[in-house]
Amino acid sequence: MIYFQVLANGLVLGGLYACIAVGFSLVWGVLNVINILHGTFIVLGSYIALFSYNLLGIHPFVSVVTAGAALYLIGHAVQSTLVNRVIAAPVLMTLTLTFGLDLLLNNLMLVAFKADYRKLVLENPLGQLEIGPVFMPLDRVAAMGLALLLTFLLYRLLRDSRIGRAIVAVRMDREAASLMGVDVSRINAVTFGLGAMMAGAAGSLLSIVYPISPLNSGMFLGKAFVICVLGGLGSVPGAIVGGLALGIIESFGAIWFGPEHAVTISFALLILILIFRPAGLIGKRGFE
Amino acid sequence: MKPWLWLVVFVAACALVPVFGNNYALRLATIMCLYAGLALSWNFIGGMAGYPSFAAAAFFGLGAYVSAVLQSKGLPIGVTWAAAGLGATVFAALIGMAILHLKGHYFAIASLAVVEVLREVVNTAEDLTGGGMGMNIPLPGMPVDVQARLFFFAMLTMTVLLLAVTIVVSRSKLGFGLRCISQNEDAADILGIDTTFYKVAAFCLSAFGVAVIGAIYASWVQYIEPPDVFDILYSVKPLVMVLLGGLGTIFGPVIGAVIYLALEELVWRNFLTVHAAVLGGLIVALVLFLPNGIGAVIRDRTKRAAVRS
Structure with a gap:
């Protein structure tokens, strides 16, 4: 019976993981840029939620909007002023650039917010959800629901809106999109902004689950990597599948092998999947 | 012959440090050799073959731990360094x-x-490695200043060895093949270059150098723990140094290491937090303004000067 509880934990975690990874996957898929800043963007979103709650009493679920908007602006600015300059350079260059930016931003956050782990404690938790043998705090379930809703909204945006279609077009063929009149460098900036927005929103939701510290950025980045490889790159359904898969694998791995091996398992899995199924578990290269 | 001449000049300059410099200079020179060795090692796979490897920290930590574990079993220090290099080479071949x-x-x-x-494996293998507690590596029982010199010369020897290998490789068929791979792997394959073998060879060379340097580092600092020797910065720093000096060149990695160390010292001293x-x-700034390294800027300048005159 414990397995139902473990599975439920994994699913809730997985929904949040999907939201962590979808922005990272979008940037990687469309721009061919590995955004090392992603983890730090997530932590920044958590801090926005923390300060909004502690100083202004705004619930983290509401801060999703402000954190998302703030991070969109930062992401848009970073891409249009810095990353766009070297977007055509080899992989190593863009990776190194975002690594440098991450060192910079993460260090500034350490100075501004200190390395202490802080916890956002909700004064009026929503209580417990109880289905048969499974117990789950309602706040977490709601956070997962919101995370999946946001991910779904991004999916609709990419499918239905004019800007979304332009992003998908750039993803498919940069030159052809440019010839069709798409302003590629603007689309790049919007895409990077959307990736950062999802990171900020995810960070805001995660603030009620994880302790908050700039030191966590590496952990979130690592998870985003694993999920992208699990689910396949640049597709929203891939990120959801990868996120849920990682959540479930981590939960069961912690039960069977002990929590200290959770990281080893997920990274070993990552290497194995890269060797045997480089296109991800779903197996097709997604464009949406 | 020119590269060999520069090699001799480099060795002579370094060997003078223990004669004239104080302990601080000696320590700095040891770190410089460590950085130059890491950059030269990474250059085989990252610079010549053009594969963006972040595995250096894995080889560094592996070398450090292999040497530390063997030393704690009572093996002589030189043997443990060699074992670290060979172990990492085999590991790199498989991976x-x-x-x-x-x-x-x-x-x-x-x-x-x-x-x-x-x-994580080293972290959890507590019986062998002490896990998160780290490992103390027994002292070889000699005065501190003699030790400092010993480790400096060990690092220097390794760096010189790697520099010599770089010169040989870049003039051999292997170096030619690696440059072909970095330009167009499919074309290299069609031309009959055994790309898998060449890439694995470059990866192994890179692993060997990094692991021996990691092993010497472990003996030098005498205490290691997983987050220290498997620090991802050991993967990133060589990359930055090689970018600074020039990808795939012979002396670029060394020049990059010297510049990087100078910057790091200045930054550490003046902006600790x-x-x-x-x-x-x-x-x-480096990526945006000097994407081809400082070497390229100097070469361009001299070329332009030559054209003008």
Whole structure:
């Protein structure tokens, strides 16, 4: 019976993981840029939620909007002023650039917010959800629901809106999109902004689950990597599948092998999947 | 003959440090050799073959731990260093055959994951490695200043060896093949270059150098723990140094290491709390303004001067 509880934990975690990874996957898929800043963007979103709650009493679920908007602006600015300059350079260059930016931003956050782990404690938790043998705090379930809703909204945006279609077009063929009149460098900036927005929103939701510290950025980045490889790159359904898969694998791995091996398992899995199924578990290269 | 001449000049300059310099200079020179060795090692796979490897930290930590464990079993220090190098070479050959068929970002991530897995494995293998407690490595029982010199000369020897190998490789068929791979792997394959073998060879060379340097480092600092020797910065720093000096060149990595160390010392001294931020800013500036390294700027200048006159 414990397995139902473990599975439920994994699913809730997985929904949040999907939201962590979808922005990272979008940037990687469309721009061919590995955004090392992603983890730090997530932590920044958590801090926005923390300060909004502690100083202004705004619930983290509401801060999703402000954190998302703030991070969109930062992401848009970073891409249009810095990353766009070297977007055509080899992989190593863009990776190194975002690594440098991450060192910079993460260090500034350490100075501004200190390395202490802080916890956002909700004064009026929503209580417990109880289905048969499974117990789950309602706040977490709601956070997962919101995370999946946001991910779904991004999916609709990419499918239905004019800007979304332009992003998908750039993803498919940069030159052809440019010839069709798409302003590629603007689309790049919007895409990077959307990736950062999802990171900020995810960070805001995660603030009620994880302790908050700039030191966590590496952990979130690592998870985003694993999920992208699990689910396949640049597709929203891939990120959801990868996120849920990682959540479930981590939960069961912690039960069977002990929590200290959770990281080893997920990274070993990552290497194995890269060797045997480089296109991800779903197996097709997604464009949406 | 010119590269060999520069090699002799480099060795002579370094060998003078223990004669004239104080302990601080000696320590700095040891770190310089360490950095230059890491950069030269990374250059085989990252610079010549053009594969963005982040596995250096894995080999560094592996070398450090192999040497430390063997030393704690009572083996002589030199033997443990050699064992560290050989062990890492075999490990790199196995891992390389598995992940070197990946390209671009995928390869970068797979190599990054190797670091994470090894760190966690060492962290949990407490019986052998002490886990998160780290390992104290017994002193060889000699005065501190003699030790400092010994480790400096060990680092210097390794760096010179790597520099010599770089010169030989870049003039051999292997170097030619690697440059072909970095320009167009499919074309190289069609031309009859055994790309898998060449890539694995470059990866192994890189692993050997990094692991021996890691082993010497472990003996030098006498205490290691997983987050220290499997620090991802050991993967990133060589990359930055090689970018600074010039990808795939012979002396670029050494020049890059010297410049990087100078910057790092200045930054550490003057901006202790924000040194990572300043370092990050430098990396950003480097990518945006000097994408081909400082060497390229100097070469361009001399060329332009030659054209003018």
